[in-house]
Amino acid sequence: MTKARKRKQPIVSSLSSNATSSIAAQGCRNVIRQYHVLLKRRKQLENDQQLHEQSLADIEARIHALGGLERYQQLSALGQREERGGGSQKVLVNWLKELNVHHSYDNRRKLRLLEVGALKPDNFLSSSSWIDCMPIDLHSRHPKIVEQDFLLLDEKQHLNRWEAISLSLVLNFVPVPKDRGRMLQLAHKILVPGGFLFLVLPLPCVANSRYLTFDSLKNLMGSIGFSEKRARWRKNGKMAYWLYQKTSTSKVSGGSFCQKVVLRSGQRNNFAILLTEDVEREDT
Numbered sequence: 144m145t146k147a148r149k150r151k152q153p154i155v156s157s158l159s160s161n162a163t164s165s166i167a168a169q170g171c172r173n174v175i176r177q178y179h180v181l182l183k184r185r186k187q188l189e190n191d192q193q194l195h196e197q198s199l200a201d202i203e204a205r206i207h208a209l210g211g212l213e214r215y216q217q218l219s220a221l222g223q224r225e226e227r228g229g230g231s232q233k234v235l236v237n238w239l240k241e242l243n244v245h246h247s248y249d250n251r252r253k254l255r256l257l258e259v260g261a262l263k264p265d266n267f268l269s270s271s272s273w274i275d276c277m278p279i280d281l282h283s284r285h286p287k288i289v290e291q292d293f294l295l296l297d298e299k300q301h302l303n304r305w306e307a308i309s310l311s312l313v314l315n316f317v318p319v320p321k322d323r324g325r326m327l328q329l330a331h332k333i334l335v336p337g338g339f340l341f342l343v344l345p346l347p348c349v350a351n352s353r354y355l356t357f358d359s360l361k362n363l364m365g366s367i368g369f370s371e372k373r374a375r376w377r378k379n380g381k382m383a384y385w386l387y388q389k390t391s392t393s394k395v396s397g398g399s400f401c402q403k404v405v406l407r408s409g410q411r412n413n414f415a416i417l418l419t420e421d422v423e424r425e426d427t
């Protein structure tokens with residue numbers, strides 16, 4: 144009798160329990176990393192005066208070969224599954240509860256949360272009695288997720304509209320340091336005074352960057368007008384989480400945090416966040 148052959152599952156598309164093995168997780172991380180590298184390279188080529196169309200076409204083809212944004216999101220969603228510890232929203236909700244924020248809201252007046260980079264429409268379902276979440280993403284995977292680039296939000300329309308904003312694993316997706324800064328500054332502008340910003344980054348973005356340290360991030364956020372309420376990471380862990388509160392007006396001026404400064408040497412990554420001098424200052 145011939146032995147029934149087991150069909151091999153491709154590492155990245157399988158949603159079976161195989162996918163939760165550490166080898167599969169490593170495979171996912173590798174693809175996600177390659178995707179980030181290609182996004183950065185594409186942005187560099189787009190900005191290059193002597194644009195090599197051939198190179199750009201090559202990058203596009205490689206992004207396409209990896210499966211594009213849809214595949215990237217599919218792999219990222221694997222990381223959000225319960226067996227891998229679930230999504231970061233648990234950390235945000237727990238922190239808000241620790242700060243007793245939930246006591247100020249109820250079914251009639253819920254906390255208005257803008258979730259940027261939402262892979263699922265119902266991440267905050269278990270807190271829906273006091274959180275009203277609007278999920279947005281560059282590419283919507285569900286009718287309830289609004290397809291919207293956060294960086295292109297109409298600032299005036301969103302002014303003072305949000306009591307909390309979540310940027311979980313979004314800043315590191317953005318390839319240009321100035322756009323990362325713009326994201327944080329825009330979040331500050333559209334939050335109500337006292338509003339909360341939840342930030343999640345892969346730990347190496349801060350723990351092993353040439354241009355960013357935990358202290359410099361705290362100062363950079365302070366200059367935008369955020370004070371750090373909570374921070375969490377583990378040595379040798381994968382993720383770092385922060386909760387900030389909008390406590391003051393922005394004080395970004397005089398070039399601090401507006402250009403790259405090497406803070407540490409050695410074998411490190413180039414993750415950086417650059418701010419733009421306050422528009423309000425330019426207006427006055």
Ligand SMILES: C[S@@+](CC[C@H](N)C(=O)[O-])C[C@H]1O[C@@H](n2cnc3c(N)ncnc32)[C@H](O)[C@@H]1O
Pocket residue numbers: 212216219222223230231259260261262279280281282291292293294311312313316317343
């Ligand atoms: C790694 S996934 C993060 C998913 C989820 N928030 C989490 O914590 O696991 C990054 C998501 O951010 C989205 N994204 C990146 N830049 C964005 C932007 N400017 N506006 C809206 N969504 C963005 C991407 O499309 C992608 O779905």
